[in-house]
Amino acid sequence: MAEIVPNYQIEQIVGVPRHSRIHYGRAVSSEQTMYILHSKNCLKDNPDLRDCEFSVALDNGLDMDKWEDYQDRTLVLSIVDGSLWPGPVAGRGAL
Numbered sequence: 001m002a003e004i005v006p007n008y009q010i011e012q013i014v015g016v017p018r019h020s021r022i023h024y025g026r027a028v029s030s031e032q033t034m035y036i037l038h039s040k041n042c043l044k045d046n047p048d049l050r051d052c053e054f055s056v057a058l059d060n061g062l063d064m065d066k067w068e069d070y071q072d073r074t075l076v077l078s079i080v081d082g083s084l085w086p087g088p089v090a091g092r093g094a095l
Contacts, residue, residue: 002036002055010037015074018043022076023054025084027062029071034058034084036077057084 011017014026014037024037036054038046046052050059057079070086078085 002050002058004049005035010035024074025054025077025086026074027067027071027086034062053079054084057082060084 005013013028013035014024016024016037018037018040020040023039023042025034027034036052036058038049038052038054042049042052042054049055054077060082063083066083067086075086076088078088
């Protein structure tokens with residue numbers, strides 16, 4: 001299950017300020033950990049961020065074939081068929 005990272009740390013770890021609608025993420029290879037910076041709207045709508053669809057998708061696991069070239073950098077996140085994807089996917093996910 002996804003773990004909560006304190007607000008004062010997550011923006012620093014992911015490397016961008018929190019956006020009103022976009023979820024950002026960073027897969028840190030040295031830690032083998034995926035961090036999600038939830039949007040401001042998500043924070044408002046989800047008292048427990050583990051219930052957010054992005055956290056649920058992370059709990060489903062990462063397809064490393066998709067993530068191999070996207071580690072250790074900040075990305076917009078998307079969800080496709082219940083899976084977390086790196087980058088925006090037209091018509092889905094981040095916005």
